[in-house]
Amino acid sequence: PGESDNRNQQKMEMKVWDPDNPLTDRQIDQFLVVARAVGTFARALDCSSSIRQPSLHMSAAAASRDITLFHAMDTLQRNGYDLAKAMSTLVPQGGPVLCRDEMEEWSASEAMLFEEALEKYGKDFNDIRQDFLPWKSLASIVQFYYMWKTTDRYIQQVW
Numbered sequence: 001p002g003e004s005d006n007r008n009q010q011k012m013e014m015k016v017w018d019p020d021n022p023l024t025d026r027q028i029d030q031f032l033v034v035a036r037a038v039g040t041f042a043r044a045l046d047c048s049s050s051i052r053q054p055s056l057h058m059s060a061a062a063a064s065r066d067i068t069l070f071h072a073m074d075t076l077q078r079n080g081y082d083l084a085k086a087m088s089t090l091v092p093q094g095g096p097v098l099c100r101d102e103m104e105e106w107s108a109s110e111a112m113l114f115e116e117a118l119e120k121y122g123k124d125f126n127d128i129r130q131d132f133l134p135w136k137s138l139a140s141i142v143q144f145y146y147m148w149k150t151t152d153r154y155i156q157q158v159w
Contacts, residue, residue, distance in 0.1 A: 017073060021081040028076070031083060035072030038090050042098035071099040106144055110136070114144060 023031075072090070079085035090097055106114070110133065117132035125141050133141060 015077075017077055018081070021076075023076070023081050023083070027083065028073075031076060031086065032069055032072055034087065035075075035090060036068055038096045039068040039099065042096035045095060046098050067099045071097070105140075111144075111148070114141070114148070118145075 072086075075089045076083075076086045079089055113132045114128065117128040121127040121131075123145070125138055125145070129136060129138055129141055136144075
C-alpha cells in the first residue's frame with residue numbers, strides 16, 4: 001500500500017470467478033440449467049445453426065458443451081452474481097445470446113474432410129491444413145480435433 005504499481009496491467013491475470021460469491025451451489029446449478037435451455041432456444045432461432053444442428057436433440061447437446069457453461073459462469077461473474085441481471089444478459093432485448101464452439105463452426109463436409117485427412121496423416125495438423133483444409137487456421141483444426149475426440153464418431157472409429 002502506498003507504493004506505485006509499475007506492472008503492465010494489460011498483462012496481469014484477470015479474475016473470472018469468485019468462489020466466495022453469495023450464491024449457493026444449487027442457485028448456480030439452476031442458472032446453468034437455464035443457460036443451457038437458453039443456448040438450445042438460441043440455436044432453434046438461429047438459421048445458420050439449424051442447418052448445422054438439424055434436431056432439437058443435437059441443439060441441446062451443443063448447448064450443453066463447455067462454451068455455453070463458460071459463457072454462463074462469466075455472465076454471472078460480470079454481473080456481480082446477481083441472478084436477475086445475469087439472466088437479462090443471457091436474454092437481452094434482441095433475443096437470446098448464442099455462443100458457438102469450434103464443433104459448431106464446422107460444416108458436415110469440413111468434418112468429413114478432417115476425418116479423411118486424419119486417416120491419411122494422423123495428427124500432422126500442418127499437413128491436414130495444407131492439403132485438406134487450407135481455409136481453416138491451425139488453431140481451429142487442433143481445437144476441432146480435441147472436441148471431435150469426445151464425439152461418437154471418434155469412438156466408432158477407435159473401436
